[in-house]
Amino acid sequence: xxxWPAETKYIGQNTPRIDGAVKVTGKARYSSDIQxxxxxxxxxxxxxxxxxxxxxxxxxxxxxxxxxxAAVRARDGAFTVRFYGxxxxxxxxxxxxxxxxxxxxxxxxxxxxxxxxxxxxxxxKENSAQVWEGSANAPANPRPRxxxxxxxxxxxxxxxxxxxxxxxxQIHNPMETMGNTVSWTDDGLTAWSxxxxxxxxxxxxxxxxxxxxxxxxxxTEYMGGGFGAKFGAGVEGMLAxxxxxxxxxxxxLMLTRFDQALAxxxxxxxxxxxxxxxxxxGRLHAFEAENYGTAGIGAGGDSxxxxxxxxxxxxxxxxxxxxxxxxxxxxxxxxxxxAFRAPGHPPASYGMESAMDDLAAKLGIDPLEFxxxxxxxxxxxxxxxxxxxxxxxxxxxxxxxxxxxxxKTGIGCAGAAWPAGGGxxxxxxxxxxxxxxxxxxxxxxxxxxxxxxTVIAVVAAELLGLKPxxxxxxxxxxxxxxxxxxxxxxxxxxxxxxxxxxxQKALQQLQTQSGLADARGENWFAACKKLGVxxxxxxxxxxxGLSADHACGVQFAAVEVDTETGLVTVKKVLAVHDCGLIIDxxxxxxxxxxxxxxGMGYALYEERxxxxxxxxxxxxxxxxxxxxGLADVPDIEVVLINMPERGVIGIGExxxxxxxxxxxxxxxxxxxxxxxSLPITPAKILAALxxxxxxxxx
Amino acid sequence: MKKMEPENRGAFxxxxxxxxLGTVAATAATAQVTSVAAELEKVNAxxxxxxxxxxxxxxxxGEKLKLMLEPRVTLLDALRNYSSLTGAKEGCDRxxxxxxxxxxxxxxxxxxxKLAIExxxxxxxxxxxxxKNEKLSxxxxxxxxxxxxxxxYCTPGFVMSVTALLKKNPRPNAADVKHACAGNTCRCGTHxxxxxxxxxxxxxxxxxxxxxxxxx
Numbered sequence: 001x002x003x004w005p006a007e008t009k010y011i012g013q014n015t016p017r018i019d020g021a022v023k024v025t026g027k028a029r030y031s032s033d034i035q036x037x038x039x040x041x042x043x044x045x046x047x048x049x050x051x052x053x054x055x056x057x058x059x060x061x062x063x064x065x066x067x068x069x070a071a072v073r074a075r076d077g078a079f080t081v082r083f084y085g086x087x088x089x090x091x092x093x094x095x096x097x098x099x100x101x102x103x104x105x106x107x108x109x110x111x112x113x114x115x116x117x118x119x120x121x122x123x124x125k126e127n128s129a130q131v132w133e134g135s136a137n138a139p140a141n142p143r144p145r146x147x148x149x150x151x152x153x154x155x156x157x158x159x160x161x162x163x164x165x166x167x168x169x170q171i172h173n174p175m176e177t178m179g180n181t182v183s184w185t186d187d188g189l190t191a192w193s194x195x196x197x198x199x200x201x202x203x204x205x206x207x208x209x210x211x212x213x214x215x216x217x218x219x220t221e222y223m224g225g226g227f228g229a230k231f232g233a234g235v236e237g238m239l240a241x242x243x244x245x246x247x248x249x250x251x252x253l254m255l256t257r258f259d260q261a262l263a264x265x266x267x268x269x270x271x272x273x274x275x276x277x278x279x280x281x282g283r284l285h286a287f288e289a290e291n292y293g294t295a296g297i298g299a300g301g302d303s304x305x306x307x308x309x310x311x312x313x314x315x316x317x318x319x320x321x322x323x324x325x326x327x328x329x330x331x332x333x334x335x336x337x338x339a340f341r342a343p344g345h346p347p348a349s350y351g352m353e354s355a356m357d358d359l360a361a362k363l364g365i366d367p368l369e370f371x372x373x374x375x376x377x378x379x380x381x382x383x384x385x386x387x388x389x390x391x392x393x394x395x396x397x398x399x400x401x402x403x404x405x406x407x408k409t410g411i412g413c414a415g416a417a418w419p420a421g422g423g424x425x426x427x428x429x430x431x432x433x434x435x436x437x438x439x440x441x442x443x444x445x446x447x448x449x450x451x452x453x454t455v456i457a458v459v460a461a462e463l464l465g466l467k468p469x470x471x472x473x474x475x476x477x478x479x480x481x482x483x484x485x486x487x488x489x490x491x492x493x494x495x496x497x498x499x500x501x502x503x504q505k506a507l508q509q510l511q512t513q514s515g516l517a518d519a520r521g522e523n524w525f526a527a528c529k530k531l532g533v534x535x536x537x538x539x540x541x542x543x544x545g546l547s548a549d550h551a552c553g554v555q556f557a558a559v560e561v562d563t564e565t566g567l568v569t570v571k572k573v574l575a576v577h578d579c580g581l582i583i584d585x586x587x588x589x590x591x592x593x594x595x596x597x598x599g600m601g602y603a604l605y606e607e608r609x610x611x612x613x614x615x616x617x618x619x620x621x622x623x624x625x626x627x628x629g630l631a632d633v634p635d636i637e638v639v640l641i642n643m644p645e646r647g648v649i650g651i652g653e654x655x656x657x658x659x660x661x662x663x664x665x666x667x668x669x670x671x672x673x674x675x676x677s678l679p680i681t682p683a684k685i686l687a688a689l690x691x692x693x694x695x696x697x698x
Numbered sequence: 699m700k701k702m703e704p705e706n707r708g709a710f711x712x713x714x715x716x717x718x719l720g721t722v723a724a725t726a727a728t729a730q731v732t733s734v735a736a737e738l739e740k741v742n743a744x745x746x747x748x749x750x751x752x753x754x755x756x757x758x759x760g761e762k763l764k765l766m767l768e769p770r771v772t773l774l775d776a777l778r779n780y781s782s783l784t785g786a787k788e789g790c791d792r793x794x795x796x797x798x799x800x801x802x803x804x805x806x807x808x809x810x811x812k813l814a815i816e817x818x819x820x821x822x823x824x825x826x827x828x829x830k831n832e833k834l835s836x837x838x839x840x841x842x843x844x845x846x847x848x849x850x851y852c853t854p855g856f857v858m859s860v861t862a863l864l865k866k867n868p869r870p871n872a873a874d875v876k877h878a879c880a881g882n883t884c885r886c887g888t889h890x891x892x893x894x895x896x897x898x899x900x901x902x903x904x905x906x907x908x909x910x911x912x913x914x
Binding site: 035227257578631 | 768770771775778779782783784785786787788789790791792794795797824825826828829834838841842843845847848849850851852853854857875876877879880882883884885886887888889890891892893906907908909910911912913914
């Protein structure tokens with residue numbers, strides 16, 4: 001049981017983010033806004049070949065372009081590139097225009113390999129081109145992971161379905177691309193990074209450039225989103241550092257939107273062949289699955305359901321007594337995958353939840369009832385029941401395909417589990433309390449957009465009896481005490497207990513020094529005044545018992561499907577989530593909205609498309625890689641299950657997990673036919689309805 | 699007539715080029731390609747700007763911004779990289795994300811698709827120009843109150859699009875807001891809050907639908 005106060009003034013309320021004003025006025029300096037004195041613009045030359053041996057890179061002509069101050073190779077000597085967009089060289093100059101000219105002037109000699117493969121299904125074939133020479137793209141026979149005995153269990157089932165469910169490669173596309181401004185002098189290196197992990201960027205730069213960690217400082221005051229792709233300095237960070245050293249000036253090297261789609265991460269695809277059976281009383285009895293997906297060049301080898309980047313948790317949140325699961329990661333000539341908001345979970349949820357509804361339909365039972373029977377988790381049980389009532393599930397539910405008319409309506413639901421979300425014990429922070437009563441918190445974490453500064457201010461204000469706007473919060477600097485990366489939905493649960501620790505210690509010391517029995521609230525300024533001339537500096541760190549992990553969450557979706565155009569319109573999503581003690585309801589709701597909308601993009605719009613013949617990414621920009629817009633976004637209702645007794649738990653990831661599954665099931669419910677492939681495009685809807693001839697295989 | 703040497707590539711005014719295109723295109727239908735080239739040469743020879751940097755004066759947020767820019771420098775590039783006005787953001791550099799939205803007069807434009815030399819003579823408003831004497835504009839205040847932002851990188855663009863909408867239509871409905879923001883992209887998924895903020899700035903309050911229910 002947590003020690004958080006039972007009665008609160010700010011915790012659990014709506015506090016507008018404390019850095020909101022600088023963000024809405026344009027005053028916030030994002031990493032891409034940094035204008036260090038004498039800064040140069042940097043750009044990268046990328047491979048136009050999906051596979052080639054680069055034999056020489058001549059930078060002489062590039063260096064002669066007016067304004068160009070440095071030019072570096074991505075690697076020394078001859079080297080191999082394995083995907084379209086791999087880094088070859090970089091330049092820095094006084095303007096973007098000079099850099100554009102210089103990139104065109106770089107002379108690259110290459111032995112182009114005509115054998116390459118970008119399609120994961122092709123890459124698994126025995127005669128496929130090899131991404132890594134002498135090594136198979138995927139294991140021929142991945143090791144099965146087994147529980148019970150599926151071979152005897154399937155014949156015991158009353159109903160069995162077999163389905164094939166696939167999900168595309170999804171691109172992170174944070175609004176601010178990856179990149180850094182790097183200043184590398186004899187005194188050390190400073191990088192203003194667009195990162196979600198200032199410590200991991202510092203360690204990465206120090207390691208790669210052979211510098212003491214103490215000589216590398218990473219600053220991230222404001223950054224424009226990451227979603228898992230921005231933990232490291234990346235090749236672009238190393239290149240910016242080398243350019244800075246050569247030019248003896250700070251270099252700002254932000255990726256272009258095109259670059260961003262090629263080389264800095266994505267969510268692996270999945271191709272899930274699922275066979276699932278239940279007994280006559282509607283209990284899951286047997287589950288057999290084979291899944292493969294690609295993590296680009298970052299795959300290859302037997303994942304055995306663990307590692308390799310493309311494996312997903314199967315059979316996801318359900319307990320099935322007899323299971324056999326085979327998984328493999330397939331290498332293709334494309335940029336490597338990176339962590340992406342709840343890695344593995346959205347594809348796992350989509351596949352399994354689709355199979356659940358397909359099986360429920362075969363059994364002839366309501367899919368919600370089927371879930372309540374087979375998902376024993378007490379929190380999800382409560383969430384499903386509450387959500388069903390609020391959503392009007394029983395009134396709205398009709399058998400799949402029974403909606404009349406041209407525009408059919410349907411509803412669906414799906415569940416989530418997120419094992420992380422707890423705090424990192426390696427979270428440290430300082431607070432400086434000045435005699436004038438002002439207080440400044442310093443944390444070596446970064447705000448990825450979730451409102452970390454605001455969380456720190458809300459918790460401190462609550463515990464010290466102040467207002468959030470009286471708390472100054474500084475984050476995003478490795479000169480501050482170290483904290484975790486913003487990943488795994490852990491930041492809120494990491495910093496909140498550390499703030500708690502700092503506040504307890506601060507009050508104790510203030511009370512001792514001032515002689516006041518309670519230094520909080522109205523006594524705060526009097527107590528601080530007694531400090532005399534020296535500020536009080538308090539160090540604190542994460543404490544056990546104030547946070548927890550493992551959040552659940554369920555979502556319900558209502559859709560309309562136009563059976564003449566194939567267009568799916570999401571009318572409503574009800575998101576029922578738990579995350580322990582609610583710190584700031586306003587920013588929490590924002591994260592849930594964001595999770596739902598990103599999940600909706602995954603369900604209906606997003607997909608990296610590659611050309612098999614040229615190996616090129618065909619949609620490396622927003623006009624072809626479609627994200628949900630304001631007009632697409634449905635009515636989103638949020639129900640928060642308040643569980644203060646669990647302490648603080650993160651929400652960023654669980655909120656995006658079940659959306660695609662819920663929407664896909666709502667589409668199935670509307671039209672009565674399964675579209676077993678994300679994104680659910682109009683073309684796939686019309687094909688599923690038999691309204692267009694099937695695509696001719698190449 | 700000045701002969702176009704290879705080093706003069708791009709050394710014509712884009713404006714004159716487009717202006718002349720109408721008549722040239724009509725000629726092209728009947729004449730040889732070579733005569734089209736000659737026609738273009740004649741038109742472009744009249745006024746050559748660049749390719750080297752030329753003086754450019756922009757009127758931004760009520761102040762004159764004097765810069766030396768190559769004619770190919772976009773308005774966004776000029777603001778972000780030749781001055782300290784980094785409020786307008788670069789998200790795509792090709793008119794698909796709207797993070798770079800500024801007002802040209804009262805019209806919201808993608809500043810990444812406007813050459814700086816073409817933006818002279820018209821009042822330009824960036825997100826930095828909305829707050830007067832440290833007081834947030836109605837739209838900015840509504841974005842803050844409704845938490846219509848997360849990472850905040852797309853926010854300046856949305857704020858400008860909504861500001862432009864309210865100038866034209868002080869009492870918009872939800873459909874108007876959706877239409878006005880059709881050119882803006884957000885990846886954090888703040889859309890419902892942006893809608894609520896835009897309506898609040900127009901004096902229309904929408905209630906939050908969030909409900910908190912105790913587990914125990």
